[in-house]
Amino acid sequence: MAEETLGFQYSTLQQERETVTLGMWAFLATEVLFFGALIAAYFSYRIWFGAEFIAAAKMTKVALGTANTAVLLTSSACMAMAVTTHEAGSRRAPVLWLTATALLGLSFVVIKGTEWFLEYQEHLVPALNFDLARHGGVAEIFFIFYFCATGLHALHLLIGICLVCWLAFAIGTGRLKPGSTTRLIGLYWHFVDIVWIFLFPLIYLAGRNG
Amino acid sequence: MSAGTICRCWLALLILLALTTGSAFIPLGTANLFVSLGIAVTKALIVLLFFMELKTSSALVRVFAAAGFFWLMIMIALTTADYTHRTDQRVPLDQVR
Amino acid sequence: MHAPRSQNYLNATVGIRSWLLTTDHKRIALLYFAGITFFFLIGGIAATLIRLELITPQPDLGSPDFYNRLFTMHGIIMVWFFLIPSIPTTMGNFMIPLMIGARDLAFPRLNLLSWYLYIAGGLITIAALLLGGVDTGWTFYEPYSTFYATGYLILAVFGIFVAGFSSILTGLNFIVTVHKLRAPGMTWYRLPVFVWSTYATSLILVLATPVLAMTLLMLLAERVLHVGIFSPQLGGDPLLFQHMFWFYSHPAVYIMILPSMGVISEVVPCFSGKPLFGYYFVVWCSIAIAAIGFLVWGHHMFVAGMSLYASLAFSFLSYLVAVPSAIKVFNWVATMHEGWIRFDAPMLYAFGFIGLFTIGGLTGLMLAALAVDVHVTDTYFVVAHFHYIMVGGAVMGFFAGLHYWWPKISGRLYPDYWARFAAILAFFGFNLTFFPQFILGYLGMPRRYQSYPPEFQIWNVLSSAGASILAVGYALPLFYLAWSILKGPRASADPWGATGLEWTTSSPPPTENFPKIPTVIRPPYQYDQGVPCVQSKDG
Numbered sequence: 001m002a003e004e005t006l007g008f009q010y011s012t013l014q015q016e017r018e019t020v021t022l023g024m025w026a027f028l029a030t031e032v033l034f035f036g037a038l039i040a041a042y043f044s045y046r047i048w049f050g051a052e053f054i055a056a057a058k059m060t061k062v063a064l065g066t067a068n069t070a071v072l073l074t075s076s077a078c079m080a081m082a083v084t085t086h087e088a089g090s091r092r093a094p095v096l097w098l099t100a101t102a103l104l105g106l107s108f109v110v111i112k113g114t115e116w117f118l119e120y121q122e123h124l125v126p127a128l129n130f131d132l133a134r135h136g137g138v139a140e141i142f143f144i145f146y147f148c149a150t151g152l153h154a155l156h157l158l159i160g161i162c163l164v165c166w167l168a169f170a171i172g173t174g175r176l177k178p179g180s181t182t183r184l185i186g187l188y189w190h191f192v193d194i195v196w197i198f199l200f201p202l203i204y205l206a207g208r209n210g
Numbered sequence: 211m212s213a214g215t216i217c218r219c220w221l222a223l224l225i226l227l228a229l230t231t232g233s234a235f236i237p238l239g240t241a242n243l244f245v246s247l248g249i250a251v252t253k254a255l256i257v258l259l260f261f262m263e264l265k266t267s268s269a270l271v272r273v274f275a276a277a278g279f280f281w282l283m284i285m286i287a288l289t290t291a292d293y294t295h296r297t298d299q300r301v302p303l304d305q306v307r
Numbered sequence: 308m309h310a311p312r313s314q315n316y317l318n319a320t321v322g323i324r325s326w327l328l329t330t331d332h333k334r335i336a337l338l339y340f341a342g343i344t345f346f347f348l349i350g351g352i353a354a355t356l357i358r359l360e361l362i363t364p365q366p367d368l369g370s371p372d373f374y375n376r377l378f379t380m381h382g383i384i385m386v387w388f389f390l391i392p393s394i395p396t397t398m399g400n401f402m403i404p405l406m407i408g409a410r411d412l413a414f415p416r417l418n419l420l421s422w423y424l425y426i427a428g429g430l431i432t433i434a435a436l437l438l439g440g441v442d443t444g445w446t447f448y449e450p451y452s453t454f455y456a457t458g459y460l461i462l463a464v465f466g467i468f469v470a471g472f473s474s475i476l477t478g479l480n481f482i483v484t485v486h487k488l489r490a491p492g493m494t495w496y497r498l499p500v501f502v503w504s505t506y507a508t509s510l511i512l513v514l515a516t517p518v519l520a521m522t523l524l525m526l527l528a529e530r531v532l533h534v535g536i537f538s539p540q541l542g543g544d545p546l547l548f549q550h551m552f553w554f555y556s557h558p559a560v561y562i563m564i565l566p567s568m569g570v571i572s573e574v575v576p577c578f579s580g581k582p583l584f585g586y587y588f589v590v591w592c593s594i595a596i597a598a599i600g601f602l603v604w605g606h607h608m609f610v611a612g613m614s615l616y617a618s619l620a621f622s623f624l625s626y627l628v629a630v631p632s633a634i635k636v637f638n639w640v641a642t643m644h645e646g647w648i649r650f651d652a653p654m655l656y657a658f659g660f661i662g663l664f665t666i667g668g669l670t671g672l673m674l675a676a677l678a679v680d681v682h683v684t685d686t687y688f689v690v691a692h693f694h695y696i697m698v699g700g701a702v703m704g705f706f707a708g709l710h711y712w713w714p715k716i717s718g719r720l721y722p723d724y725w726a727r728f729a730a731i732l733a734f735f736g737f738n739l740t741f742f743p744q745f746i747l748g749y750l751g752m753p754r755r756y757q758s759y760p761p762e763f764q765i766w767n768v769l770s771s772a773g774a775s776i777l778a779v780g781y782a783l784p785l786f787y788l789a790w791s792i793l794k795g796p797r798a799s800a801d802p803w804g805a806t807g808l809e810w811t812t813s814s815p816p817p818t819e820n821f822p823k824i825p826t827v828i829r830p831p832y833q834y835d836q837g838v839p840c841v842q843s844k845d846g
Contacts (some may be wrong), residue, residue: 008631009411009488011824014319019413019487025274026479029516032278033285036553038284044547047293064456066231070224077220080261083213125279127532137535137542139296144534183263188263197253199244205234209242270486281514284601288620289550292605295614 006176007181015179024184028191035152035195042145042202044065050136056135056142057206061115061126065204068111069196073105077191079164083186093169094182098168112154119143149199156192164189211263219260224252315718316590324650336716338422339392346388346429352595353381355778357770358740365714374757376458382445388429391559391699394566395512396425396477398708399505401716405482405809405816406499408825408843413483420689421476428698430469434808435462442458444755446556449548450538453529461530468523471516474562478512481505490808490843492827496670496681497842500583501809503590504569507597511558511565515601516555543844544560545585546612553604561600563816564664564696565593567704568635574641575593576705577805578654580837585638586830592631607682618677625675627762632668634641636661646836651803652726659734663699670745685755686750688748694741703737708728712796713788718815722793725783733780792841806831808838 010016046053082097116125123131126144163185170176232248234242259265264272316333328335342644356377360368368374400418404411412418426549443452446590455612485498485506525536525546535541537548576583583589603615605621613621639661648654670692674680683689710730716718743766748754752763759767801810811823833840 008819009409009413009415015487019483021267021271022274022483023414024269026287026482026513029274029278030284030475030513034517034521036278036282036285037554039527040282040289040545041525041551043286044289044293044550045544048296049543057511062231062234066227069227073223073227074220076257076261077216077223077452080216080219081213085212092264097237102272126534127279140534140541141536141543144528144536148528152524154383174815183669187262190257194254194257197257198247201230201234201243201250205230205246206243208234208236270758275406281601285518285554286603288602288617289547289554292546292550292614292617294618297614298612 001198008045011150020184021187024187028187031156031195032176035149036151037147038152038204040197042149045141045145049141052136054207055144055205056139057203058208059119059122059135059139059143060146060204062204062208064111064115065200066110069200071104071108071111072193072196075101076190079155079186079189081184086171086182091174095168095172098164098171101159102164102168105157108135108157109154109161112150116147116150146174146203149203153192153195153199155193160185160189160192202204211260215260219256222256223253226256308729308817313585314817315400315813316818319818328419330411330419332404332411332415332418333716333816335422336397339396339400339425342422342426342429343393343397346384349433350384350389350762351778351781352382353377353384354774355557357381358570359776360757361759361767362771364458364759364764364767365564366757367669370720371757372687375444375755376436376440378755379441379444380436381384383432383441383463383467385697386445386559388432389424389472390563390697392425392473392477393563393701394570394708395505395508395562395703396421398501398570398712399477399481399508399566399785401678402712402809403502403505404488404789405812405820406502406807407485407488408493408808408827409484409488410820410824412480414480416474417480421480424473425470426478426657428466428468428473430466432463432466435459435466438462445499446527446552447548449526449529449543449545450535450540450554453494453526454533454538454540461527464523464527468520468527471520471523474512478509478516482513490824490827491602493808494827494840495832496526496587497827498590500570500572500586500593501566502590504565504572507593508562508565508569510597511562512592512598512840514553515558515562518551519559522555524552525551532704546608549608549611550604553560553607554601557602557604557607558597558695559822560696562636563701564704565596567660567701567708568593568632569679570704570708571639571660572659573633573805573807574653574711575642575836576829576832577803578649578651578657578838579643579710580649580804580834581642581646582832583636583638584641584644586832588634588639592634595631599620599624599631603628606675606680610684611679622677626672629668629672629675631665632677636668652721652730653711653803654706655727656703656710657731658705659730659737660703662732663695663737665705665834667695667700670695680841684747684749685753687744687752687754690754691741691744691748693742694744697736699741703733706733709788709805711782713791715809715814715816716801717788717792717795718798718800718813719795720789720798721787721795725787729780729783729787732783733777736773736776736778736780740770740777741773743767743769743773744823801839802836804839806833806841808842811841811843 006013007016078097078100082094082101085093085097119125123129124143126140130140132140167182167185226249230246233245258275264275308607315330356368360374407468425645441458443456528534529536535543537545538544539545572583572589584766603625606625609618617745674692710726747763747766752759780837798814800813808825811825827842827844828844829840831842
C-alpha cells in the first residue's frame with residue numbers, strides 16, 4: 001500500500017485524521033438540522049391538527065416500512081464490518097461487505113419505490129392524484145410530509161450508495177489512497193440510517209391503535 | 211470495533227425494531243409516541259456509540275456529534291411551545307375550502 | 308532602480324487560472340472581495356432608487372408593483388449576498404489562518420468550492436431579478452409568495468438555496484480550522500477576539516443555515532407543486548413558515564454583526580495602545596450572543612398570530628440577548644479609557660460602530676417590549692432599527708476592518724486624510740438617512756409603502772438627502788484604495804503597531820503565510836505604554 005501523504009496545512013498524520021473526522025461530524029450536524037427542520041414542522045402540525053393528522057399515518061404501509069428499517073439497520077452493520085476489516089488491513093473483506101451494504105441500500109430504494117407506487121394507486125400522492133374529498137386536507141398535509149421526508153432520505157441514500165460503490169471499486173483495484181476515507185463514508189452511511197430510525201416511528205407508527 | 215460487537219449491536223437493533231413496531235399496536239394513548247421515540251433514541255445511540263465509534267472518540271468529537279441534536283431540541287421545543295398554547299379556534303377544513 | 312520585489316501571494320503565480328483555481332485562502336478572500344463589492348453595488352443601486360422614489364409622497368418611479376420588486380431586490384441582495392458573506396469570507400478567510408499561525412484553512416479545496424457556490428447562487432438570483440424580480444419582500448411570507456405572487460420566485464429562492472451551501476461550508480471550514488490548526492502555544496485564550504467572533508459566527512452558519520435550506524425547499528415545493536403546506540386555504544398554517552424562516556433569519560443577523568464586533572475588538576486595542584479590557588468577558592459574550600440568538604426568533608412574529616405564551620417567552624429572551632452585546636460595548640469603551648488614542652481611519656469607523664450599534668441595540672430593546680412592538684411593528688421604526696445595526700454597525704465594522712487590514716492584504720498604504728474624511732462623511736450621511744426613519748415609524752409610516760401621506764414628506768426628504776451623502780462616503784474608498792494599489796507607499800509588516808500574528812509576516816504575506824510556523828508565548832493585545840509586544844517568540 002502507498003504511504004499516506006500529508007496535506008501541507010497539517011503537521012502530523014494524526015492531526016489530519018482528527019481534522020477530517022471533525023469535518024465530517026460538523027457536516028453531519030448540518031444534516032441533523034436540515035432533516036430536523038422538517039421534523040419540527042411535522043411535530044408542529046401533529047400538535048395543531050391532533051387526531052386527524054395522526055389518523056392519516058394509518059394509511060402508510062407499516063409492514064413494508066418495518067422491513068425497510070430492518071434492511072437499513074443491517075446495511076449499517078455491514079458498513080461497520082467494512083470499516084473494521086479495512087482498518088485491519090484486509091482488501092477482499094471490505095469489498096464484500098461494501099457490496100452487501102450497497103445491495104441492501106438498493107433493496108431499500110426498491111421497497112420504498114414499491115410503497116410509493118402503491119400509494120399512487122391509492123390516490124395518496126399530493127400534487128398528482130390525492131383524493132381530497134375522500135381523505136381530507138389534513139391527510140394531504142401528512143402525505144406532503146411523507147413524500148418530502150422519504151424522498152429527501154432516499155436521495156441521501158442514493159448518494160450514499162454511489163459513494164459505497166466507488167469505495168468498493170477503489171479498494172478492490174488498490175486505487176484508494178490510505179487514509180480515513182472508508183471511515184468517513186461509514187459515518188455518512190450510519191447517519192442516513194439514523195435519519196430513518198427517527199422517521200420510521202413518526203411516519204409509520206402513529207395512529208396504529210384505537 | 212470487533213465483529214462480535216457489531217453482531218451484538220445488529221441483533222439489539224432488530225429486537226428494538228420488533229419492540230417498537232409491536233408496541234405501536236398496543237393502545238397506550240399519548241405514551242405510544244414517547245415509547246416509539248424512546249426506542250428510536252436507543253437505536254440511534256447504539257449506531258452512534260458503536261457503529262460511529264463515539265464511545266471511543268475524543269470529547270471534542272462527542273460535542274460535535276451532540277451539538278446538532280441539542281440545537282434541534284431547541285427548535286422543536288420553542289416552536290411547539292407556540293402550537294401547544296394556541297387558543298384560537300380553528301375553522302373546520304371543509305368550511306375553509 | 309527598484310530592488311527585485313519579493314515573492315508574495317499576489318505575484319507568486321500569474322494567469323487567470325491560477326486565480327480561479329486557487330486554493331490559497333488569501334486569494335480566495337480577494338475573489339470574495341470582488342463578489343461582495345459587486346453585490347453591494349447592486350443592492351446600493353436598489354437603495355438609491357428607493358430613496359429617490361420616497362422623496363415625494365406620490366409614486367414617481369413606476370408602479371407599486373415595481374416598488375415592491377425594488378425593496379425585495381434590495382433586501383435579498385444585501386442580506387444574502389453582501390452582509391452574510393461580507394466579513395467572514397473576506398477578512399475571515401484572509402486573517403484566520405494568519406492569526407492562528409497556520410498555513411491555510413483545514414479544507415482549502417472546500418474553500419474554493421464555497422466561492423463557486425456563492426457566485427453561482429448570486430448569478431441565479433441576479434438572473435431572477437433581471438428577468439423581472441420578485442415582489443414578496445425578502446421574507447417570502449406565505450401564502451402570498453406561493454399562491455399569489457407573480458415574478459420569478461422559484462429562481463430567486465433557488466439562488467439563495469445554492470448560496471446557503473456556501474455559507475455552511477465556510478462555517479464548517481472555520482470551526483474545524485480553529486480547533487485543529489492552531490500554532491504551538493496558541494491556546495484558546497491566546498486567540499485574538501476576531502477569531503472567537505468568527506468561530507461564534509461559524510457556529511451559527513453551520514447550525515442555522517440548514518434550517519433555511521429546508522424552509523426554502525418546502526416553499527419551492529408549495530410553489531412548484533401547488534400543494535398547501537403553509538397555506539390556510541388548504542388547511543396549512545402560514546405561521547409555521549414564519550417560525551421556520553425566522554429560526555434561521557434571526558441568528559442570521561448575528562452572523563452579520565458578530566464578525567464586525569470581532570473587527571472592533573481588534574481595532575480598539577491597537578489604536579488605544581492598551582490591552583482589550585475584559586478579554587474573557589468579550590470572548591464568552593460572543594459565544595453567548597450566538598447561543599441566545601437562537602432563542603429569540605419569535606420576536607418577528609408578535610402580531611402574526613402566535614400564542615401569547617410564546618410571545619412572552621420570546622420577549623423575555625430578546626431582552627436577555629442584549630446583555631452580552633452591552634457587555635462588549637462597555638469593554639470597548641473601558642479599553643479606550645486612559646489609552647494612547649490614535650484617530651486613524653479604522654478607529655474612526657470603530658467609534659462610529661460603537662455609537663450607532665448602541666442606538667440600534669437600544670431601539671431593539673424597545674421593539675422587544677410587546678406593547679411597543681404592537682405599535683411600531685412593520686413601520687419605519689423597525690427599518691431604522693435594523694439599518695442602525697446592519698449599516699451603522701456591520702458595514703462600519705466592515706470598513707473598519709478593510710482599512711485596518713488593507714496594508715496587510717495589498718502591501719500598500721492609503722492616503723490617511725481621504726480615509727478619515729470618508730469615515731466622517733459616512734457617519735453623518737448615515738445618521739441623516741436613518742434617524743428621521745425612527746421618527747417616521749413612531750409617527751406611523753408603514754414600511755414597504757411606495758406612496759405615503761404628505762405629512763411624512765419632510766422626514767423622507769431628510770432621509771434621502773442623507774442617503775446621497777452616505778453614498779459619497781461609501782464611494783470614496785473605491786477611489787483612494789484603488790489609487791493606493793497603483794501609487795500608494797509600500798507598507799511594512801506592522802504599520803499600525805499591532806500585536807497579532809498576522810502582523811509578524813510581510814505585507815503582503817507570502818503564499819505559505821510564514822517562513823516558519825511561529826510559537827506563541829503570550830496573549831494578544833499586550834502593550835507596554837502603547838508599544839506593542841507581539842504574540843510570537845521572535846517578537
